[in-house]
Amino acid sequence: xxxxxxxxxxxxxxxxxxxxxxxxxxxxxxxxxxxxxxxxxxxxxxxxxxxxxxxxxxxxxxxxxxxxxxxxxxxxxxxxxxxxxxxxxxxxxxxxxxxxxxxxxxxxxxxxxxxxxxxxxxxxxxxxxxxxxxxxxxxxxxxxxxxxxxxxxxxxxxxxxxxxxxxxx
Numbered sequence: 409x410x411x412x413x414x415x416x417x418x419x420x421x422x423x424x425x426x427x428x429x430x431x432x433x434x435x436x437x438x439x440x441x442x443x444x445x446x447x448x449x450x451x452x453x454x455x456x457x458x459x460x461x462x463x464x465x466x467x468x469x470x471x472x473x474x475x476x477x478x479x480x481x482x483x484x485x486x487x488x489x490x491x492x493x494x495x496x497x498x499x500x501x502x503x504x505x506x507x508x509x510x511x512x513x514x515x516x517x518x519x520x521x522x523x524x525x526x527x528x529x530x531x532x533x534x535x536x537x538x539x540x541x542x543x544x545x546x547x548x549x550x551x552x553x554x555x556x557x558x559x560x561x562x563x564x565x566x567x568x569x570x571x572x573x574x575x576x577x
Contacts, residue, residue: 410525412565413452417558420451424554426475426537428547434484434540443533443558448566453528453556456495461549463501463541472542474498475550479530479573485538491576494528494535495552531561531569 409415426437443449456477463471476485476496486493539550561569 409452409559410529412562413450413529413559415452415557415559416449419454419555419557422554422556423552424537425549425551426539427549428539428541431544431547432541433547434538436481436539437537438481438534439537440534441530443530445533448561448563450559450561450566450569451530451556452526452559453494453530453554454526455555456527457553458495458497459551460497460499460539463499463548464544464546465501465503466543466545467503469543470500470502471544472498472500473539473544473548473550474541475537475539475552477552477554478536478538479528479532480576481536482538485540492573497550526556529559529569530556531566531573 422439424437424439426435429435441451443451458475458477460473460475463473474485474497477494478486478492479494480492488496537550537552539548541548
């Protein structure tokens with residue numbers, strides 16, 4: 409556990425889903441962590457899994473679906489280069505109208521290997537699932553599962569975490 413934090417729960421698994429509101433439309437869903445800010449409660453994230461519904465197969469058209477998990481509200485899916493994006497996934501289907509030319513997937517949702525104790529700390533009361541497709545005939549879906557623990561932070565650590573999270577938007 410990071411210095412300045414005291415674990416207050418065992419491992420918690422949070423599952424959530426977001427559907428595009430219409431085909432090829434950026435959609436975001438707020439997921440409430442129900443943290444207690446009066447007790448300086450935070451959520452320490454150990455791992456995140458992101459799964460996307462495959463893009464449509466439309467002859468002669470390349471289709472895409474991309475999704476992310478972020479600590480603050482976004483106006484686009486973003487990438488892991490954005491400080492408030494914790495994980496992302498993207499699937500692209502390219503075809504020539506006769507058959508599938510390629511299907512490529514990129515995922516940053518697997519837990520990094522090595523000696524990392526955690527991958528993120530969420531200090532505000534919620535996180536966001538973001539999805540957007542391109543050239544699909546119907547709306548796509550994203551499923552996410554986050555693994556972590558609740559912890560209580562020292563006052564100065566809590567203030568720094570909240571400020572850093574809100575400024576990362």
